[in-house]
Amino acid sequence: MTATLRDHLLGRIRAAGPLTVADYMADCLLHPTLGYYSTRDPLGTAGDFTTAPEISQMFGEMLGLCLAQSWVDQGCALRFALAELGPGRGTLMADVLRAGRAVPGFDAAAQVHLVEASAPLRTAQARTLAPRAVTWHDTVDTLPDDVPLFLLANEFLDALPIRQLVRDGGGWRERLVSDRDGALTFALSPPMPVPELAHHDVPDGTLVERCPALAGVIASVAARLSGGGTAIFVDYGHWRSRGDTLQALRDHAPEDPLANPGQADLTAHVDFEAIAAAAHPARHSAMTPQGILLERLGITARAQALARNLTGPTLAAHIAAHRRLTHPGEMGDLFKAMALVPTGADLPPGFDG
DSSP: OOOOHHHHHHHHHHHHOOEEHHHHHHHHHHOTTTSTTTSOOOBSTTSSBOOHHHHOHHHHHHHHHHHHHHHHHTTOOSSEEEEEESOTTSHHHHHHHHHHTTSTTHHHHEEEEEEOOOHHHHHHHHHHHTTSOEEEESSGGGSOSSSOEEEEEESOGGGSOOEEEEEETTEEEEEEEEEETTEEEEEEOOOBOOGGGTTOOOOTTOEEEEOTTHHHHHHHHHHHGGGSEEEEEEEEEESSOOSOOOEEEETTEEEOTTTSTTTSEEEOOEEHHHHHHHOTTSEEOOOEEHHHHHHHHTHHHHHHHHHTTOOHHHHHHHHHHHHHHHOIIIIIHHEEEEEEEOTTSOOOTTOOO
16 A cells, blocks of 8 residues: 555654644655655646736736846846745746846846745746746755845745644643544643743733744845845735644645645745844835735736736636735735845835835
């Protein structure tokens, strides 16, 4: 019988004890042979979820022109790294490059770098971006540090593994994934010290999420911005952790995160306060709702221009896509954005200080 990721996880638990939620997420998403991203293209109607670049070209066009204007404002470097973290099928990068061709010199100066751990998605990215030369990276730490860095990360931070900690009396317990008669189940650790939450005065039972890898990713990007550039992070989340946000998505519908390990996408809401705290020495913008950012960048004018050549169902789908990206009741408020720039540099268009 072929081993499943569930078998692997239960074996780990029986050998070494319950897993942290972070360890569980890491195995579910990135196990080299059984993990979610290691074994499939998860995007689109045939996959499990759809991201903003797949909804409409306008998303990538707006962000591409935003980066291009920032490149102009910083002096039009003759060579720079145009990077994306978690680039899906390469759709966003393709739209950025196409929009950037309207800005003289931008396309010729751009060297494309993609941070991607999934072999199936690397194949899709190469196909989407051909014949463009692309350099792939396993982690952000190998991105170039000798040229300005202009970077996008859309729905990347939400997939970083999180720890979950529950207030209990005067201390904290960690939420764990354990084995109950062959079934994966949540459990709590014995009381434990959590120095970073020592002064976090909240009621008993409060769950706080922490993303151990987030600070390192942001700090690595911020350090590279000392040589110039701009980084824009777009994700769903809030200014601060708001309880249990761990979620699984399969076939475009939510399900129990423990139900089908390796078969569903696992994510958690992003703590934008943590991004800001890790951004030194870079300067960070205010957290901005996606809908407001896209409107400031001119998405409605672009939507109207595209609509002139559309009719019938195609026009209706285009209007629906604009609404989905910008309306407060859809992605407009749920998703937020934050920009990082070198100290002393202007923030990119659409962002406030």
